[in-house]
Amino acid sequence: xxxxxxxxxxxxxxxxxxxxxxxxxxxxxxxxxxxxxxxxxxxxxxxxxxxxxxxxxxxxxxxxxxxxxxxxxxxxxxxxxxxxxxxxxxxxxxxxxxxxxxxxxxxxxxxxxxxxxxxxxxxxxxxxxxxxxxxxxxxxxxxxxxxxxxxxxxxxxxxxxxxxxxxxxxxxxxxxxxxxxxxxxxxxxxxxxxxxxxxxxxxxxxxxxxxxxxxxxxxxxxxxxxxxxxxxxxxxxxxxxxxxxxxxxxxxxxxxxxxxxxxxxxxxxxx
DNA sequence: ATGGTCGGCAACCGA
Numbered sequence: 001x002x003x004x005x006x007x008x009x010x011x012x013x014x015x016x017x018x019x020x021x022x023x024x025x026x027x028x029x030x031x032x033x034x035x036x037x038x039x040x041x042x043x044x045x046x047x048x049x050x051x052x053x054x055x056x057x058x059x060x061x062x063x064x065x066x067x068x069x070x071x072x073x074x075x076x077x078x079x080x081x082x083x084x085x086x087x088x089x090x091x092x093x094x095x096x097x098x099x100x101x102x103x104x105x106x107x108x109x110x111x112x113x114x115x116x117x118x119x120x121x122x123x124x125x126x127x128x129x130x131x132x133x134x135x136x137x138x139x140x141x142x143x144x145x146x147x148x149x150x151x152x153x154x155x156x157x158x159x160x161x162x163x164x165x166x167x168x169x170x171x172x173x174x175x176x177x178x179x180x181x182x183x184x185x186x187x188x189x190x191x192x193x194x195x196x197x198x199x200x201x202x203x204x205x206x207x208x209x210x211x212x213x214x215x216x217x218x219x220x221x222x223x224x225x226x227x228x229x230x231x232x233x234x235x236x237x238x239x240x241x242x243x244x245x246x247x248x249x250x251x252x253x254x255x256x257x258x259x260x261x262x263x264x265x266x267x268x269x270x271x
Numbered sequence: 272a273t274g275g276t277c278g279g280c281a282a283c284c285g286a
């Protein structure tokens with residue numbers, strides 16, 4: 001069975017619900033993982049998603065900030081939210097697809113929104129950066145994120161780190177900029193290595209090819225400058241490592257009216 | 272070298 005999974009930092013699901021619908025109609029992912037929904041669960045546009053054919057939704061939202069959702073055409077076996085760093089921030093939700101979705105062997109999906117980390121890359125003077133580093137450390141220590149050899153898991157989200165030199169427009173100029181500092185990239189790589197996670201996207205766009213999923217709102221012309229970063233990721237567990245058929249960055253979504261600063265990232269798997 | 276823009280929500284905070 002083909003499983004299409006998309007990750008997209010939508011930067012307000014209510015403001016951009018029409019863009020979400022446009023993307024869904026074009027790509028028809030089985031599972032859509034959103035970050036920065038900025039929407040309490042009781043205000044989430046459930047009806048709109050149901051009308052679009054997505055009846056199974058795992059929510060972890062709050063007023064004003066953060067917020068994540070796993071939105072699915074296929075029914076879940078289970079779903080759960082996790083908190084990190086002892087905070088109430090809504091930065092993770094996960095779901096399991098299994099027999100109800102027509103899968104003989106289950107697939108677990110984790111959707112993350114890692115803290116951006118503020119402007120100054122020094123945990124001693126910037127509590128937001130300290131929080132980001134602590135969050136990455138806690139991800140590394142989380143047992144669920146160390147899938148066993150036969151376990152089929154997908155980890156997606158806005159991880160707010162561009163780990164490779166070719167994940168930023170200028171490695172040299174970005175080394176001191178939050179999202180590409182050595183301490184962040186080391187911690188993200190440690191999560192990946194310890195869990196055995198395979199970077200699904202880089203399997204199809206190998207280094208040193210540049211690849212971005214985010215462009216700042218502050219550029220006068222994002223496309224002309226093309227000073228992007230690859231902050232969004234899709235990782236698969238070793239058992240799914242050779243099951244990724246294709247990946248896609250919907251780059252033109254950055255030019256849609258009133259866009260998010262992130263674009264959708266999609267992987268198609270044979271499960 | 273600096274400032275540049277968004278969204279939520281009604282002050283600025285977080286990105």
